[in-house]
Amino acid sequence: MKLLVASLLIFASLLGSHAGAQAIPVGSTPLSVEVGGGFTSIHANAGPGACGCFYMNGFDAQAGVYGSSHLSVLVDVGRTKRSNINGFGHNLTLSTYMSGGKYTLNRGGRFSPYGEALVGFGASQSNFPIDEKTVNFAFAGGGGLNFKVTQHLDFRVAEAQYLVTHIPNGVNDRQNQLRLTSGLSYHFHIHQ
Numbered sequence: 001m002k003l004l005v006a007s008l009l010i011f012a013s014l015l016g017s018h019a020g021a022q023a024i025p026v027g028s029t030p031l032s033v034e035v036g037g038g039f040t041s042i043h044a045n046a047g048p049g050a051c052g053c054f055y056m057n058g059f060d061a062q063a064g065v066y067g068s069s070h071l072s073v074l075v076d077v078g079r080t081k082r083s084n085i086n087g088f089g090h091n092l093t094l095s096t097y098m099s100g101g102k103y104t105l106n107r108g109g110r111f112s113p114y115g116e117a118l119v120g121f122g123a124s125q126s127n128f129p130i131d132e133k134t135v136n137f138a139f140a141g142g143g144g145l146n147f148k149v150t151q152h153l154d155f156r157v158a159e160a161q162y163l164v165t166h167i168p169n170g171v172n173d174r175q176n177q178l179r180l181t182s183g184l185s186y187h188f189h190i191h192q
Contacts, residue, residue: 030189034072037061038156038183042080042094042163045175056080056094060181064102072102076118076140078179094165095123096138104146112154115143122165136166136173146185154185 040060045053058081064074078096085092098120105113122138144159159181166174 030191032066032072032187032189034064034066034074034185034187035062036154036156036183036185038181040078040080040179040181043178043180044082044092044094045169045177054082054085056082056092060179060183062185066107069107070104072104073099074102074116074118075099076120089127091127093125094167095125096140096163096165097121097123098138098140100140108148110148112146112148113143114146115141116161117141118161122167124165124167134167137164138166139164140179142179144181152186152188154187156181156183156185158182 038060040058042056042058043053044056058079060076060078062074062076064072066072076096076098079093081091081093083091098118100116100118100120102114102116118140120138121135123133123135125133140161140163142159142161145157146154147157149155161179161181163177163179164174165177169175
């Protein structure tokens with residue numbers, strides 16, 4: 001919860017510094033904001049002594065402010081969970097709190113591909129003795145494709161990210177995962 005509050009404070013400070021640190025001339029472009037969320041699935045590494053990989057499912061939410069027509073600063077919060085991993089009775093909840101940048105091509109067009117890079121923290125909670133509850137470094141990089149449904153609403157057709165977390169696992173304390181997300185994104189302007 002502390003990490004969520006910290007991420008939201010970072011986002012608010014970025015929004016506030018952008019809004020308050022400029023004198024906007026008449027006729028200038030208003031501040032553009034985007035909020036969204038959706039279903040997330042992570043193809044995760046199996047724990048030590050277990051074979052294969054497994055999927056964790058949950059949600060992902062983002063909020064971003066565009067500083068130009070293509071670049072935005074954003075905050076990303078995600079939470080996924082899996083019970084009885086590979087039949088061993090182990091449960092795992094992974095929460096990520098990251099911020100970073102996003103570059104969108106053809107913003108405002110029918111299809112808008114984008115790329116993003118995020119850095120922050122991954123928090124895990126598990127009944128596995130090596131990793132009962134930890135908070136460590138997390139990084140995500142990847143991209144996706146939005147489809148314009150209405151003037152303010154986009155459908156996030158697909159987003160794929162390489163997600164790296166450093167959570168104790170008894171081997172190398174590093175997880176290389178694939179995170180897939182699909183959902184909705186709402187964008188609006190703040191006139192100053």
